[in-house]
Amino acid sequence: MNGLVMTVLGPVDPAGLGAVDAHEHLFLHSAALPGEDFGSVDAMASEAETVRAGGIDTIVELTPVGLGRSVTGLASVSRRTGVHVVAATGYHRDAHYPAGHWVYREPAEVLEEVLLADLTSGIDERDWQGPTPVPSPHRAGIIKLGASYQRASASERLRLTVGASAARRTGAPVAVHCEVGTMAPELLDLLAADGVPAGRVLLAHLDRNPDPGLHAELAARGAYLLYDTVGRIKYRPDSVLLELIERMVAAGHGDKVLLGTDVGRRSQLRAYGGGPGMAVLGETFVPRLRSSVGDDATSAILRTNAWTALTWSMVAE
Numbered sequence: 001m002n003g004l005v006m007t008v009l010g011p012v013d014p015a016g017l018g019a020v021d022a023h024e025h026l027f028l029h030s031a032a033l034p035g036e037d038f039g040s041v042d043a044m045a046s047e048a049e050t051v052r053a054g055g056i057d058t059i060v061e062l063t064p065v066g067l068g069r070s071v072t073g074l075a076s077v078s079r080r081t082g083v084h085v086v087a088a089t090g091y092h093r094d095a096h097y098p099a100g101h102w103v104y105r106e107p108a109e110v111l112e113e114v115l116l117a118d119l120t121s122g123i124d125e126r127d128w129q130g131p132t133p134v135p136s137p138h139r140a141g142i143i144k145l146g147a148s149y150q151r152a153s154a155s156e157r158l159r160l161t162v163g164a165s166a167a168r169r170t171g172a173p174v175a176v177h178c179e180v181g182t183m184a185p186e187l188l189d190l191l192a193a194d195g196v197p198a199g200r201v202l203l204a205h206l207d208r209n210p211d212p213g214l215h216a217e218l219a220a221r222g223a224y225l226l227y228d229t230v231g232r233i234k235y236r237p238d239s240v241l242l243e244l245i246e247r248m249v250a251a252g253h254g255d256k257v258l259l260g261t262d263v264g265r266r267s268q269l270r271a272y273g274g275g276p277g278m279a280v281l282g283e284t285f286v287p288r289l290r291s292s293v294g295d296d297a298t299s300a301i302l303r304t305n306a307w308t309a310l311t312w313s314m315v316a317e
């Protein structure tokens, strides 16, 4: 796998990914988001079709273990639409797992075995919720981890260590959920202590805390800045995000920026009558970005940055 990207339909050459939306969900069920579940293959194929029509060729689907993943659904959406889908394994922050969930109970070795199975043989068709796993032929291509707002709990730290170990052993990249853009330096420190350098890490939701000085420091450490609330106006206007990207590009960190919309609720998907929909990235934001930072910087953000970030790479011991 070294030097390739793993999609649900198999390994691909990084350049074969085309333009990448680096944070979405096609199937999701979380106790933290009541009434916002989604994941019908028909609905999500139609949503993915709008993404493709907007000029995006690859979706990175960051739903981790136990939150409604459907790997057979992902494979169907990918086959039906021609959109590449990179599936995730890994564990989210505590808020998404109810008390008593097995992620709090199982020892580190078992938690890691789950990730390694998803990454190296195939994701369990029952998303590890059944009495026995049913391995699919579709492998995960990225490890998703997470921490709480301004802190990482003991159980989150354990899952970060487990995820780091799986990354070290496979060469898969790591995406970490930074709640409201917090904890990024601390998460890079924790992962580095477990042998995963910043250059293998995508920091999700950093645009919730659009602090150019902080982002420049994180990029200088080698981490990817995943701006994944494009079109989510309740957080701030997209103009703030455009200004932030302009500053990162001007500071020489344009090679570390990635984009996504992370419309992780039914009410945000057009397929369910909501908005803005996943296609807002390609349809609305990319043209504005092009006129703001130019074709080359835009192409890097959507293509080469994402290709490098998603490529499996064994870190030299």
Ligand SMILES: [Zn+2]
Binding pocket: 023, 024, 025, 062, 262, 264
């Ligand atoms: Zn997400």
